[in-house]
Amino acid sequence: MIKEFKEFIARGNVIDMAVGIIVGAAFTSIVKSLVNNLINPLIGIFIGRIDLSNLVWQVGDAQFKYGSFLNSVINFLIISFVVFLMVKIINRFRKKKEEETPAPSEEVQYLKEITELLKKQNNN
Numbered sequence: 481m482i483k484e485f486k487e488f489i490a491r492g493n494v495i496d497m498a499v500g501i502i503v504g505a506a507f508t509s510i511v512k513s514l515v516n517n518l519i520n521p522l523i524g525i526f527i528g529r530i531d532l533s534n535l536v537w538q539v540g541d542a543q544f545k546y547g548s549f550l551n552s553v554i555n556f557l558i559i560s561f562v563v564f565l566m567v568k569i570i571n572r573f574r575k576k577k578e579e580e581t582p583a584p585s586e587e588v589q590y591l592k593e594i595t596e597l598l599k600k601q602n603n604n
Contacts, residue, residue, distance in 0.1 A: 511559050519554060 488494065520532050532554075535547025584592075 507562075508555075508559065511562065512555055515551065515555050515558060519558070520551065523554075 523532065532547040532550050533545070535545070535550070537544040537546055
């Protein structure tokens with residue numbers, strides 16, 4: 481059981497996922513700071529308020545804090561856009577690496593064809 485657990489943890493995908501989660505959490509705090517300290521005041525200039533989280537709609541004793549919801553939506557949109565840009569950049573680097581790998585030589589192609597023909601002959 482312990483051996484299987486060690487093999488599971490040592491897999492590249494699990495470690496990559498763990499690193500991604502940790503970096504994502506750290507990145508989220510940076511984006512929240514960006515939204516709270518730069519973007520919300522900018523939006524506040526246009527709507528006349530600096531802190532959106534104080535926007536409340538009150539009906540009787542119930543308070544609907546739609547300003548906090550707007551902050552969450554803005555955070556989500558910014559994080560999603562930045563992740564999109566990061567994936568796009570990573571994909572560019574991957575394409576360049578694929579383009580850099582040389583095509584197999586004619587000899588290699590002929591050898592592959594020969595092995596395929598031999599496999600067909602052996603199956604018959």
